[in-house]
Every structure is written in structure tokens, then in C-alpha cells.
Amino acid sequence: xxxxxxxxxxxxxxxxxxxxxxxxxxxxxxxxxxxxxxxxxxxxxxxxxxxxxxxxxxxxxxxxxxxxxxxxxxxxxxxxxxxxxxxxxxxxxxxxxxxx
Numbered sequence: 001x002x003x004x005x006x007x008x009x010x011x012x013x014x015x016x017x018x019x020x021x022x023x024x025x026x027x028x029x030x031x032x033x034x035x036x037x038x039x040x041x042x043x044x045x046x047x048x049x050x051x052x053x054x055x056x057x058x059x060x061x062x063x064x065x066x067x068x069x070x071x072x073x074x075x076x077x078x079x080x081x082x083x084x085x086x087x088x089x090x091x092x093x094x095x096x097x098x099x100x
Contacts, residue, residue, distance in 0.1 A: 007048035014041035028083065028090045032076045039069045 014037055021034030043062040050058025080090055087094045 004048050004052040007044060007051075011041045011045040011048065014038075014044065026092050028076070028080045028092055028095075031092065032073065032080070035072065035076075036069060039065055039072075 018034045018037035018041060021037065022031060025031055025034065043065050046058040046062040046065070048058075050056060050062075079095075083094060084090055
């Protein structure tokens, strides 16, 4: 059996990779992918904590995080399509065009 500390370390690494992707990338699709990676890291952390304590609360919270992630992807892709139709690019600096 794999110890819970391994899952927590993997979760921290995934979260750091997602955070690095948000800080470095300027493409909106890369930002959405990085946010998804961070949410999946949080899910892994919740499930590992629930398994460590023998309760189902963490797994239930992970389910709600997945629902929020699905809504975030839907809205994010709609914004990306609108941004691409208006400006022909997916650069985050072009989001100012959507205000007008």
C-alpha cells in the first residue's frame, strides 16, 4: 500500500506546476489548463486526507470541486471563443477588448 505522504507530495508538485503555468503563460487556454491542474491537485489532496482519516468528507468535497471545475471550464472556453472571434488571438492582454 502506498503511504498517504506520497499522495500529498504528488499533490503539492501538481499544484506548483499549475501555479507556475499561471504565472508564466499568457495564452488563455494554457491558463485554463493550469487552473484545472491546480484543482485536480486539490482533489488529490482531499481524497488522500479522507483516506488517511477513514472518512468520506474529503471525497464528497472533491466531488464538489469537480463540479466547480466543470463550470469553470465551460465559462472559460466561452470567453476564449468570444476573445478569438473578436481579436483573432487568445492572448490574455486582449481581454480588455471584451469590456467595450
